[in-house]
Amino acid sequence: MAESDFCDVAVVGTGAGGGILAYKLARAGLRVVSLEHGEMLPEDQFRTVMPPGAGRDFGIGPDTAWPSDPHDSLFTHPLFADGNVGSTARPPGGFRHFQVLAVNGLQNLWNGVSVRFSAQDFETWPVSYRDMAPHYDAVERLIAVCGTAEGIAELPDGIYLPPKPLRPADRLIVNAVKSLGEPDSHAIPNRKAINTKAGTARACISTGMCTSGCPVGAVYKFSTRLLPEIAGLPNYELRTGAKVVRLIRDGDGSRITEVEYIDLRDGGRRRLRARTVVLAAGAVETPRILFNSADEADPSGLCNRQDRVGAGLQDNPKVVLSTSLLRLWGKRRDYDIGYGDLLILMSQAGLPDGSSFRFIGHAIHGIPDVPHYLAGMRQLPSFLKERLARLMFHSYVTLGLFCRGDATPTNRVRRGRSLDVYGVPQVEVDFTIPASSHLMMDAMAAWGRRVLRRASATSIYATRDNSGTGIHYAGTTAMADDPRHGVVDADLRSHGIDNLYICDGGVIPDLPDKHLTLSIMALAHRLAEHLVTEQHSGRAGAKVRTSSVA
Amino acid sequence: MTAARAEKPVGASEHTDLMRGHDQGQAEALVSAFIGLSPYRKAIAPLLGDITRIALANRQVGEALATVERRADFRRTGRLDLAGLGNEKAVILAFLEHIRFASPDFLRSVGEWPLGEIRGRV
Numbered sequence: 001m002a003e004s005d006f007c008d009v010a011v012v013g014t015g016a017g018g019g020i021l022a023y024k025l026a027r028a029g030l031r032v033v034s035l036e037h038g039e040m041l042p043e044d045q046f047r048t049v050m051p052p053g054a055g056r057d058f059g060i061g062p063d064t065a066w067p068s069d070p071h072d073s074l075f076t077h078p079l080f081a082d083g084n085v086g087s088t089a090r091p092p093g094g095f096r097h098f099q100v101l102a103v104n105g106l107q108n109l110w111n112g113v114s115v116r117f118s119a120q121d122f123e124t125w126p127v128s129y130r131d132m133a134p135h136y137d138a139v140e141r142l143i144a145v146c147g148t149a150e151g152i153a154e155l156p157d158g159i160y161l162p163p164k165p166l167r168p169a170d171r172l173i174v175n176a177v178k179s180l181g182e183p184d185s186h187a188i189p190n191r192k193a194i195n196t197k198a199g200t201a202r203a204c205i206s207t208g209m210c211t212s213g214c215p216v217g218a219v220y221k222f223s224t225r226l227l228p229e230i231a232g233l234p235n236y237e238l239r240t241g242a243k244v245v246r247l248i249r250d251g252d253g254s255r256i257t258e259v260e261y262i263d264l265r266d267g268g269r270r271r272l273r274a275r276t277v278v279l280a281a282g283a284v285e286t287p288r289i290l291f292n293s294a295d296e297a298d299p300s301g302l303c304n305r306q307d308r309v310g311a312g313l314q315d316n317p318k319v320v321l322s323t324s325l326l327r328l329w330g331k332r333r334d335y336d337i338g339y340g341d342l343l344i345l346m347s348q349a350g351l352p353d354g355s356s357f358r359f360i361g362h363a364i365h366g367i368p369d370v371p372h373y374l375a376g377m378r379q380l381p382s383f384l385k386e387r388l389a390r391l392m393f394h395s396y397v398t399l400g401l402f403c404r405g406d407a408t409p410t411n412r413v414r415r416g417r418s419l420d421v422y423g424v425p426q427v428e429v430d431f432t433i434p435a436s437s438h439l440m441m442d443a444m445a446a447w448g449r450r451v452l453r454r455a456s457a458t459s460i461y462a463t464r465d466n467s468g469t470g471i472h473y474a475g476t477t478a479m480a481d482d483p484r485h486g487v488v489d490a491d492l493r494s495h496g497i498d499n500l501y502i503c504d505g506g507v508i509p510d511l512p513d514k515h516l517t518l519s520i521m522a523l524a525h526r527l528a529e530h531l532v533t534e535q536h537s538g539r540a541g542a543k544v545r546t547s548s549v550a
Numbered sequence: 551m552t553a554a555r556a557e558k559p560v561g562a563s564e565h566t567d568l569m570r571g572h573d574q575g576q577a578e579a580l581v582s583a584f585i586g587l588s589p590y591r592k593a594i595a596p597l598l599g600d601i602t603r604i605a606l607a608n609r610q611v612g613e614a615l616a617t618v619e620r621r622a623d624f625r626r627t628g629r630l631d632l633a634g635l636g637n638e639k640a641v642i643l644a645f646l647e648h649i650r651f652a653s654p655d656f657l658r659s660v661g662e663w664p665l666g667e668i669r670g671r672v
Contacts, residue, residue, distance in 0.1 A: 054665060057603075060608060333662070371651035374647060389660075393662075
């Protein structure tokens with residue numbers, strides 16, 4: 001549709017939540033404008049501009065450094081926003097907030113893991129698994145998820161395409177997990193939003209990794225799957241280069257009337273009027289917008305009278321263990337490498353206080369064309385390195401294991417003192433790793449070592465982190481029936497402002513061990529149905545003055 | 551659509567200006583001298599043009615090259631030795647080693663070249 005100054009729903013962000021919302025709302029006939037800070041990446045972004053692995057310049061970019069931590073290689077991608085343009089100034093040593101300022105947001109580099117939260121995971125939420133199940137179904141159909149039904153209560157089954165076949169490294173891990181003889185330990189085919197149907201458009205071409213962007217768009221993202229279906233509709237507009245700064249309320253403060261944004265093409269400030277506004281900008285950027293929307297009535301930011309905005313930031317604590325499996329030494333590859341991490345691992349472990357916790361993760365086996373393994377060969381003479389590197393080339397396996405976040409009140413996003421290059425106040429993040437997270441990381445690392453040793457591990461390189469590199473940010477605008485405990489209600493409507501909704505990781509009150517993206521998308525699907533009903537009933541527009549609107 | 555005008559275009563690489571004043575030939579002569587100090591010199595020497603371009607675009611390596619060049623007065627002497635690499639030795643040799651193990655020649659030797667064409671083949 002032509003650029004409009006009014007819409008039924010303004011959706012801020014085009015990532016996991018924003019993409020599903022825009023699609024569903026536009027298809028339902030509502031006038032929708034998606035406001036996106038970034039631009040559309042070129043169609044060949046991950047094929048020729050930034051191909052994964054060593055496909056360009058041997059995998060060396062301007063910021064590649066030596067020596068480097070092999071487990072940090074995922075986090076140096078040039079698409080990640082720096083402190084000049086991001087939500088935070090990214091001070092060294094602090095919480096590392098990752099965001100991609102482009103259409104699709106973080107989903108440009110999404111690994112695609114798509115698992116449902118379990119009934120138990122929803123126990124502290126104002127919605128249940130039963131409420132969410134039909135929306136998980138619908139999203140899985142929309143985005144196409146590969147996997148297998150396993151009948152594990154802690155990991156509800158969904159609707160799946162066939163996964164890629166397991167490889168020798170996967171079978172070693174599966175057998176190792178089975179050999180533990182633990183009823184709660186599982187190694188099953190991964191569930192990923194990947195089109196595995198060979199011969200179809202955007203089918204997976206087996207690059208062996210997904211986290212550097214998919215060259216063919218086989219991993220779901222809004223721009224390749226759903227946007228094409230709504231881009232030509234007269235009631236939908238994707239407005240890129242639109243950096244949202246703040247929300248503006250009407251006289252009595254009960255409704256948002258306008259979204260103010262900077263048009264990055266000319267630096268000018270613009271306003272978009274909307275009946276309903278949905279913030280789907282992420283668990284750090286959304287609080288920033290709320291803080292920056294402070295007005296006379298709410299000087300500490302919108303929806304923040306209870307000091308809940310930004311509080312309870314969580315990310316999944318993780319351990320990463322890499323090794324070379326002796327049983328794979330000297331093997332040449334005669335199998336499909338697939339999408340890298342073909343296995344989900346699950347288990348539970350005990351803590352010193354007698355309690356137990358669940359964890360989940362994946363086993364990764366790819367082609368080490370970018371030779372991160374050299375860090376482990378530092379002491380060897382060069383002639384030996386070449387021989388060993390060939391011998392071990394197809395033997396590397398990495399386990400990444402994640403446990404629940406802890407909603408510690410002092411871990412939070414708060415108003416910052418720095419400004420980005422556009423002059424907009426940034427936020428700061430206070431984050432200390434809770435003691436309980438350290439204990440869980442200890443236990444996960446011990447389990448991972450047991451599995452790897454049973455699979456013929458040689459030397460194991462292990463790291464752990466809970467300072468933002470899980471990139472599963474949650475909790476900062478939590479869902480709660482009681483406004484004293486959260487920022488939005490069970491319908492994702494903000495407490496106190498009738499036509500403001502939030503739909504990103506921030507609404508998740510308690511982050512379970514499982515990857516959160518599919519749940520954000522299911523929440524978006526549910527919210528879309530709610531908004532369509534609301535708009536059709538006329539409730540959303542009841543207080544919006546539209547007489548001068550085309 | 552195009553990249554946001556107010557920001558660095560997505561994916562743009564920045565050439566370090568630490569090597570300002572070099573023409574391509576001078577830059578390649580310097581990098582060639584570094585390659586000569588690498589244990590992988592035979593294998594990577596044919597990649598000189600690419601290595602020079604990538605080295606100059608990488609902040610850490612570009613800075614290390616410039617530092618060593620100044621210290622060794624390479625423009626005048628045209629000579630480098632391992633001892634003269636100083637603190638930059640580890641970075642420069644690691645960079646060249648990375649190139650060797652990510653090179654088509656090495657990846658071919660393990661059955662993985664060309665990239666992206668045979669990964670799905672069973």
